[in-house]
Amino acid sequence: MDASIQFGKGGRLRHLLTLQDLPADLIVEILDVAKTFLSVGARKTKKLPVLRGRSVFNLFFENSTRTLTTFEIAAKRLSADVINLNVASSSQSKGESLLDTVSNLVAMQADMFVVRHSVGGAPIEIARHVPDGIHVINAGDGQNAHPTQGLLDVFTIRHFKGGFSGLKVAIIGDIKHSRVARSEIHALTALGVDEIRISGPQSLMPTDATTLGVKIYPDVDAALAGVDVIMMLRLQKERMEEALVPGAEEYFEKYGLNSERLKLASRDAIVMHPGPLNRGVEIESAVADGPQSVILKQVTFGIAVRMAVMSILAS
Amino acid sequence: MDASIQFGKGGRLRHLLTLQDLPADLIVEILDVAKTFLSVGARKTKKLPVLRGRSVFNLFFENSTRTLTTFEIAAKRLSADVINLNVASSSQSKGESLLDTVSNLVAMQADMFVVRHSVGGAPIEIARHVPDGIHVINAGDGQNAHPTQGLLDVFTIRHFKGGFSGLKVAIIGDIKHSRVARSEIHALTALGVDEIRISGPQSLMPTDATTLGVKIYPDVDAALAGVDVIMMLRLQKERMEEALVPGAEEYFEKYGLNSERLKLASRDAIVMHPGPLNRGVEIESAVADGPQSVILKQVTFGIAVRMAVMSILAS
Amino acid sequence: MDASIQFGKGGRLRHLLTLQDLPADLIVEILDVAKTFLSVGARKTKKLPVLRGRSVFNLFFENSTRTLTTFEIAAKRLSADVINLNVASSSQSKGESLLDTVSNLVAMQADMFVVRHSVGGAPIEIARHVPDGIHVINAGDGQNAHPTQGLLDVFTIRHFKGGFSGLKVAIIGDIKHSRVARSEIHALTALGVDEIRISGPQSLMPTDATTLGVKIYPDVDAALAGVDVIMMLRLQKERMEEALVPGAEEYFEKYGLNSERLKLASRDAIVMHPGPLNRGVEIESAVADGPQSVILKQVTFGIAVRMAVMSILAS
Numbered sequence: 014m015d016a017s018i019q020f021g022k023g024g025r026l027r028h029l030l031t032l033q034d035l036p037a038d039l040i041v042e043i044l045d046v047a048k049t050f051l052s053v054g055a056r057k058t059k060k061l062p063v064l065r066g067r068s069v070f071n072l073f074f075e076n077s078t079r080t081l082t083t084f085e086i087a088a089k090r091l092s093a094d095v096i097n098l099n100v101a102s103s104s105q106s107k108g109e110s111l112l113d114t115v116s117n118l119v120a121m122q123a124d125m126f127v128v129r130h131s132v133g134g135a136p137i138e139i140a141r142h143v144p145d146g147i148h149v150i151n152a153g154d155g156q157n158a159h160p161t162q163g164l165l166d167v168f169t170i171r172h173f174k175g176g177f178s179g180l181k182v183a184i185i186g187d188i189k190h191s192r193v194a195r196s197e198i199h200a201l202t203a204l205g206v207d208e209i210r211i212s213g214p215q216s217l218m219p220t221d222a223t224t225l226g227v228k229i230y231p232d233v234d235a236a237l238a239g240v241d242v243i244m245m246l247r248l249q250k251e252r253m254e255e256a257l258v259p260g261a262e263e264y265f266e267k268y269g270l271n272s273e274r275l276k277l278a279s280r281d282a283i284v285m286h287p288g289p290l291n292r293g294v295e296i297e298s299a300v301a302d303g304p305q306s307v308i309l310k311q312v313t314f315g316i317a318v319r320m321a322v323m324s325i326l327a328s
Numbered sequence: 329m330d331a332s333i334q335f336g337k338g339g340r341l342r343h344l345l346t347l348q349d350l351p352a353d354l355i356v357e358i359l360d361v362a363k364t365f366l367s368v369g370a371r372k373t374k375k376l377p378v379l380r381g382r383s384v385f386n387l388f389f390e391n392s393t394r395t396l397t398t399f400e401i402a403a404k405r406l407s408a409d410v411i412n413l414n415v416a417s418s419s420q421s422k423g424e425s426l427l428d429t430v431s432n433l434v435a436m437q438a439d440m441f442v443v444r445h446s447v448g449g450a451p452i453e454i455a456r457h458v459p460d461g462i463h464v465i466n467a468g469d470g471q472n473a474h475p476t477q478g479l480l481d482v483f484t485i486r487h488f489k490g491g492f493s494g495l496k497v498a499i500i501g502d503i504k505h506s507r508v509a510r511s512e513i514h515a516l517t518a519l520g521v522d523e524i525r526i527s528g529p530q531s532l533m534p535t536d537a538t539t540l541g542v543k544i545y546p547d548v549d550a551a552l553a554g555v556d557v558i559m560m561l562r563l564q565k566e567r568m569e570e571a572l573v574p575g576a577e578e579y580f581e582k583y584g585l586n587s588e589r590l591k592l593a594s595r596d597a598i599v600m601h602p603g604p605l606n607r608g609v610e611i612e613s614a615v616a617d618g619p620q621s622v623i624l625k626q627v628t629f630g631i632a633v634r635m636a637v638m639s640i641l642a643s
Numbered sequence: 644m645d646a647s648i649q650f651g652k653g654g655r656l657r658h659l660l661t662l663q664d665l666p667a668d669l670i671v672e673i674l675d676v677a678k679t680f681l682s683v684g685a686r687k688t689k690k691l692p693v694l695r696g697r698s699v700f701n702l703f704f705e706n707s708t709r710t711l712t713t714f715e716i717a718a719k720r721l722s723a724d725v726i727n728l729n730v731a732s733s734s735q736s737k738g739e740s741l742l743d744t745v746s747n748l749v750a751m752q753a754d755m756f757v758v759r760h761s762v763g764g765a766p767i768e769i770a771r772h773v774p775d776g777i778h779v780i781n782a783g784d785g786q787n788a789h790p791t792q793g794l795l796d797v798f799t800i801r802h803f804k805g806g807f808s809g810l811k812v813a814i815i816g817d818i819k820h821s822r823v824a825r826s827e828i829h830a831l832t833a834l835g836v837d838e839i840r841i842s843g844p845q846s847l848m849p850t851d852a853t854t855l856g857v858k859i860y861p862d863v864d865a866a867l868a869g870v871d872v873i874m875m876l877r878l879q880k881e882r883m884e885e886a887l888v889p890g891a892e893e894y895f896e897k898y899g900l901n902s903e904r905l906k907l908a909s910r911d912a913i914v915m916h917p918g919p920l921n922r923g924v925e926i927e928s929a930v931a932d933g934p935q936s937v938i939l940k941q942v943t944f945g946i947a948v949r950m951a952v953m954s955i956l957a958s
Contacts, residue, residue: 066372122628313752381690
């Protein structure tokens with residue numbers, strides 16, 4: 014994809030589709046704006062007039078209550094009118110094409126689309142299709158990208174580690190099929206962390222690790238040794254059904270983050286996970302709920318980051 | 329149905345259930361109010377306080393995401409509290425009657441019901457049932473009426489043609505089973521167009537064409553000759569399943585609006601369609617997306633028309 | 644359950660989980676606040692800024708459009724941001740635990756949870772789990788409690804009877820499995836009615852009637868004799884499937900409230916029902932729609948009571 018499609022007139026960010034090739038200073042700007050929104054969530058009156066009278070459409074072609082909820086809250090706290098469209102069960106089933114559905118919503122004077130789709134590239138197609146003044150946020154497309162997740166992850170790291178230089182980060186699990194991992198890697202690379210290590214079953218390692226700028230560690234324990242940040246990925250059940258990985262128990266044994274393994278990392282390493290957790294599969298409960306876990310902080314930061322993205326695009 | 333049920337004390341419009349027997353000056357008033365709302369949709373802050381603190385219930389007994397969305401947006405832009413009730417999956421399944429459901433919502437101090445129902449007449453029954461001060465808008469009932477669609481269609485014609493007198497209009501497709509066609513014909517007749525022609529497979533022509541004041545053209549090409557407005561109807565798949573029409577391909581061949589046929593109409597004829605489109609069935613893509621198509625404009629105007637109806641009823 | 648969990652610092656009501664052991668003066672306070680909200684519902688602009696900028700999550704693990712709608716309206720009339728989560732179809736199906744789901748919503752800075760669950764005690768578990776400053780309202784849990792229903796019922800009685808002392812109340816139907824009956828009995832007992840009689844098929848009578856402070860009347864007619872308030876319960880179809888009761892017709896014959904039976908009660912007795920009605924099963928239509936029925940008033944009062952509970956918890 015041509016990264017320039019994300020930018021509008023005057024080089025301003027118009028859509029957020031991927032973190033790939035996004036300049037570091039723009040990422041930092043988003044994180045800085047998000048930081049100002051953090052305090053809004055902690056207030057009793059969690060409301061700002063930033064998007065008042067704007068129509069935000071959550072276009073979810075793939076079911077995800079959790080992600081939908083985070084975008085819905087973010088938009089409502091910015092005073093937008095929010096319309097949730099579970100598109101799977103609507104016009105699409107009447108045989109209408111993706112772009113015809115979008116054209117109709119544009120004609121209803123939508124201001125912003127938050128798009129989740131099982132097909133990689135669908136939000137890009139939509140972004141190409143909509144006229145000036147309308148913004149598209151990718152809320153996860155196939156195995157391609159999940160940019161707001163990547164942003165909230167680096168927000169979390171900056172919050173707890175103060176910055177990125179000199180950091181060693183390990184991402185463990187199904188890198189190959191994970192849009193989350195891809196967006197994390199793009200953000201971490203842009204922000205200049207020292208080292209990105211990936212580990213997991215060989216069948217779930219990407220073929221383009223070198224291009225991505227990450228190093229595959231066949232041995233999880235070696236990957237964790239001395240790292241500052243551990244990012245665990247959710248193991249999708251499909252991977253087991255496809256026999257790409259052994260059963261849940263064996264996976265936990267070989268790749269799961271338990272208290273013993275955690276000790277291999279730096280003493281003040283933080284543990285992250287995009288949720289929802291498979292307790293006892295990719296992560297032990299004692300670790301998920303332990304003092305080094307920042308998993309729930311990621312959720313809180315995620316609202317602030319989504320508010321920041323929406324307000325930057327709309328401004 | 330007795331048209332008087334639509335009017336409350338002092339002869340003011342209280343419900344919008346059908347366009348049949350609605351006086352022309354009332355239709356024109358709605359279109360005029362809608363015109364003032366058009367500019368609201370084009371603003372960044374698409375918000376007016378007209379229905380602030382009022383409770384609008386979208387009561388959809390028949391699934392229609394698209395129509396629901398247009399009413400939801402219209403109500404939210406007027407600052408109403410909107411409650412969407414997918415009634416198919418709720419109390420009704422607990423064996424509660426339609427009117428018991430409505431009585432309960434009235435007891436919750438509803439102000440307005442937008443009703444979609446697969447049974448013709450259901451919104452009329454509800455309008456008869458609710459107490460003074462509560463308004464019912466028919467969002468499509470069986471094969472009976474879809475008045476806001478009829479209104480947005482004449483709004484569109486007035487917008488592009490300046491008025492109605494002297495106009496020749498062709499409606500093509502399944503007139504017999506179409507609430508859209510019925511409401512269009514009522515509005516066009518009230519507003520005094522010169523001629524309404526209908527065409528399509530004989531099995532889909534109404535038996536009461538004379539009463540309706542329209543003329544059946546067995547030959548589509550003859551129907552299109554020299555008309556100013558072409559209204560294409562969506563072909564419901566059911567019609568094919570019931571063998572009332574041939575297959576999609578043959579239907580397109582015989583009745584579909586393609587570029588060749590379009591040339592038969594007046595040079596500045598506009599092409600309309602209520603959506604969603606069956607591309608390649610009732611309409612060719614080149615026509616649907618061509619310079620004479622005003623299909624997406626209909627959608628935009630539909631929001632303004634629904635805002636107008638809601639604000640007139642509630643005022 | 645330890646009733647103290649409902650109270651926060653300084654002994655203020657923090658959660659509403661059950662009416663059991665709730666002090667009478669607190670119940671009266673809720674009813675008094677609800678009375679002030681009644682007029683809001685009757686205004687055109689049904690809107691107060693009490694919960695402006697607060698995030699209320701409707702967490703319905705059990706489908707109930709009607710109850711969900713009453714809470715949604717109540718919260719919106721208090722200007723809250725409302726998020727409806729049909730949890731049955733979301734993360735839970737991805738194998739996430741109840742408390743993990745709640746933890747995530749807490750991390751999104753939820754202010755209040757309205758919880759419906761088929762398992763008794765689930766809202767208590769959630770209340771134990773959430774941090775300070777977050778409120779839980781039980782919207783019905785298993786066969787345990789439905790406190791806002793109990794409150795709106797006593798609100799209704801006070802409204803029509805002026806008070807509670809000296810009143811005789813009959814509750815008819817499936818007491819054993821009914822959270823509604825349980826909450827009604829707790830409220831009526833706290834408020835000091837003279838007598839609570841229960842009646843219905845023996846298989847649906849509770850085993851702890853004495854503890855509850857109610858008296859079982861095997862004969863419905865005897866139970867109704869001279870009472871001031873009749874509370875009919877909805878007969879769940881499951882009871883018939885489990886063969887705990889005879890068929891619908893026989894049930895109506897033996898236990899249904901018809902016009903004849905109604906005459907056994909005090910001449911100005913009121914008839915109540917939590918809805919939705921099984922007309923012709925537990926209640927005759929002539930009675931449900933008759934002059935002594937206050938069933939729809941219960942619905943109206945229910946909104947005011949829920950607004951009162953929300954505003955008291957949040958204040």
